Amino acid sequence: MNISIRKKALAAGAAALLSTGLAACSGADNDTPGTPSSASVGPSASSSSASRAYRDGAYSANGEYGTQNSSIGVSVTLDGGVVTDVDVTPHATNETSRDYQERFADAVPDLVEGKSVDAVHLDRVAGSSGTPDGFNAAIDQIKEEAAA
Template identity: 65%
Template sequence: MAHLNRRILTAAMTVASVTAVLAGCSSSDDAAPTSTTSTSESAAAPTGKSAGERSYADGDYSADGEYGTQDSSIGVSLTLDDGVITDVDVDPHATDETSLDYQERFAAAVPELVEGKRIDEVRLERVAGSSGTPDGFNDALTKIRDEASR
């Protein structure tokens, strides 16, 4: 009986391991957008400035973000109100058809991920199947933070 239990446990662990590996390797273009924030309450409404966060001037800001090894870039325009992103627009710059497709899908997904969040909390990772374009967005966001904090 102990031998049968050990075989069942081994089989269950093997299935769990294979499932975890396959899930980690998945690269579906329909993958849900992801973002990370500096707080664990990424879906919560902003509750004011935390200690250590910079102050930002309200207004409209724009910057181009660079990413990748082939001089890829993407434009980001946003509106800040008390450090909160109230409006965002992403302008694809790609000329290659495949890259343009990734940038356009990324641009369509971004507003839902960042509007209503403090600019200091936003850092995007893989979004709408794109893992490179978020790097360009994050680069543009860094430039905007620097400009808005002056």
């Protein structure tokens, strides 16, 4: 009887993982390269405290991502823990990558300005799925530097 319960639990867990994996993949083909899409601004998985205090000021960091030493520059101005200005600087030299980074950079201000820095965490933006990882890494560095 104990083996039967264990088998049912394993089957339920496998089904949950499969459905989560399918849900994660389901929107990937709907993104066209020129359009902003499925950006989420919410708590970052890496933020250790949602109610941190931050020093006001301008901060910059480079966020690395991917397997080919890709990076993107991020500069933000914080006021009361809120992003009041953001500038994203593409670093890609490859034409295709540069195009993704430029479209990403153009879309970011509308997505993060006016938001708490603790709530800024981007997913797929403007058809780019890798660049947000670099952006999020830079934001995490900035949060560490600005922490009061």
